[in-house]
Amino acid sequence: MSPVAYLGPVGTFSHIVARKRFRSDDRLAACPSMGAIFDFLLNDPTALAVVPLENSSGGTIYDTVDLLIENAGSLFVIEEIALDVRIVLIGREKAPVKRIFSHFVQLQHHREWLRANYPKAETEAVASTAVAAERAAAIKGGAALSAPGAAEIYGLDVLARPQVGSKVNVTQFLVLSRQEQRPADPRNARTALAVSFGNESGSLYRFLEPFAKAEVNINRIISRPYPGKADRAVFFLEIDGAPGLPAYDAVIQRARKRSDALYEFGSYSWKKRLKS
Numbered sequence: 001m002s003p004v005a006y007l008g009p010v011g012t013f014s015h016i017v018a019r020k021r022f023r024s025d026d027r028l029a030a031c032p033s034m035g036a037i038f039d040f041l042l043n044d045p046t047a048l049a050v051v052p053l054e055n056s057s058g059g060t061i062y063d064t065v066d067l068l069i070e071n072a073g074s075l076f077v078i079e080e081i082a083l084d085v086r087i088v089l090i091g092r093e094k095a096p097v098k099r100i101f102s103h104f105v106q107l108q109h110h111r112e113w114l115r116a117n118y119p120k121a122e123t124e125a126v127a128s129t130a131v132a133a134e135r136a137a138a139i140k141g142g143a144a145l146s147a148p149g150a151a152e153i154y155g156l157d158v159l160a161r162p163q164v165g166s167k168v169n170v171t172q173f174l175v176l177s178r179q180e181q182r183p184a185d186p187r188n189a190r191t192a193l194a195v196s197f198g199n200e201s202g203s204l205y206r207f208l209e210p211f212a213k214a215e216v217n218i219n220r221i222i223s224r225p226y227p228g229k230a231d232r233a234v235f236f237l238e239i240d241g242a243p244g245l246p247a248y249d250a251v252i253q254r255a256r257k258r259s260d261a262l263y264e265f266g267s268y269s270w271k272k273r274l275k276s
Contacts, residue, residue, distance in 0.1 A: 005029045005040040005049040011130030011150040017083050017173050018050045019149070020274050034063040038071060041176060048078075049176040054220070055085070056170045058105075064174070065222050065236050068265065072194045076266035079175035080190065082273040086169075087129070089160040090151040091136055091143030097121050097159070098141030101132035106145045113162045118143075180266045186242035190219065192265035196226060197258070199233040210254040214247050216240060232260075242267030 004022050007014040008030025018028050031037045034051065041049045052061045068075065087106055091097055097118055100107075104125040107114070114123065121143070126132050133150035136142035143159060144150070151158050174192075183189035197203050211218055217240040226232035241248035256262050 001027050002046045002048050003027055003029050003040075003044065005031050005037045005047060007031060007034060007037060007052070009128070009130050009134070011133050011146065011153050012128055013083060013085060013147055013171060014050055014052060014173070015130070016147055016149040017081055017274060021050070021079075021081060021175070022048075034061075034067060038067045038075075041178065042071065042074065045178045047178070050081075051174050051176060052171055053080075053174050054172045060222055062224070065224060068192075069194045069224060069234055069236060072263035072265070075176050075178065076180045077174050077192045077268050078177045078181040078266060079268050080270040081173045081175065083171045083173060084169070084273065084275045085171050086148060086275065087145050087162060088148050088151070088158050089143055089162065090133060090146055090148075090154075090156040091141075091159050093157045093159065095141050097143045099124060099136075099139065100143045100145065101126050101135045102145035103127070103129050103132065106132075110145055110162050117160065117162075175268075181268070183242055183267050183269050186244045186248070186267065188269065189242040189267045190238055190240055190270045191242050191248070191267040193237045193239065194234065194261075194263045194265070195237065195255070195259045196232055196234040196261045198260070199226075199231050203233065204235075207255060207258045210251050210258070211239065214251040216247055216251045 004018050004027050006018040010030060031040055037049050037051060041047050051064045053064050054060050099122045101124050107123050107125055126135060129146040130150060132144035133146040133154045136144035137154040137156055148158060197207060218237055220238040222236040224234050226234045
């Protein structure tokens with residue numbers, strides 16, 4: 001079966017998505033960086049990869065976008081998956097919590113909750129919530145603010161579920177492949193694009209105008225610098241529709257005429273939603 005690369009170590013949210021989606025630990029390959037994921041994918045024509053694209057709280061994952069644009073024409077998006085990101089406190093039920101590990105952002109986000117519920121525990125920032133779970137499992141009295149799935153992986157228990165407001169925290173992930181896979185129903189699909197044109201007054205408006213007139217919805221548009229050329233613009237877009245739909249085919253034809261380069265990363269389903 002095809003190997004699946006993800007951003008490691010074991011216990012990251014990328015690992016949880018890959019594990020839930022592909023249901024086989026034997027297929028999963030942890031990579032230390034986003035660049036390593038793309039190298040893994042480009043070096044194995046059968047491989048897949050799970051990469052984070054955007055978080056509803058933290059924003060765009062620019063490393064992913066830049067590497068997608070850099071490799072336009074070589075890779076395809078075959079799925080989009082949404083993960084409801086939940087943070088829990090994990091540790092050992094019978095051991096008093098003495099030290100709590102997590103990523104700096106999570107420690108800051110939960111600082112009032114920690115102060116109210118674990119005022120005597122020391123806190124220590126580490127590289128990721130997965131590393132936090134690993135560190136918590138290694139010492140007596142250790143605990144971690146991490147994903148619920150990390151508890152099973154590291155043999156820990158869920159001690160508490162912090163309540164720090166009602167905001168939904170969702171991360172969007174893409175599944176990448178070297179092979180294009182067309183969706184069964186183009187009406188319920190999205191397509192990812194990379195486009196470049198001159199960075200001049202009105203250029204973005206002229207490019208987007210056909211989409212508005214054709215009533216083709218743009219779900220995401222991300223501007224990135226064009227390497228080495230300040231007078232060029234490059235954008236990553238996600239739009240509704242897929243080849244075979246008359247409105248999509250017509251608007252892509254017009255969009256190509258208004259850009260210097262336009263690459264399609266493929267069309268894919270996007271309604272999968274998982275819980276961490």
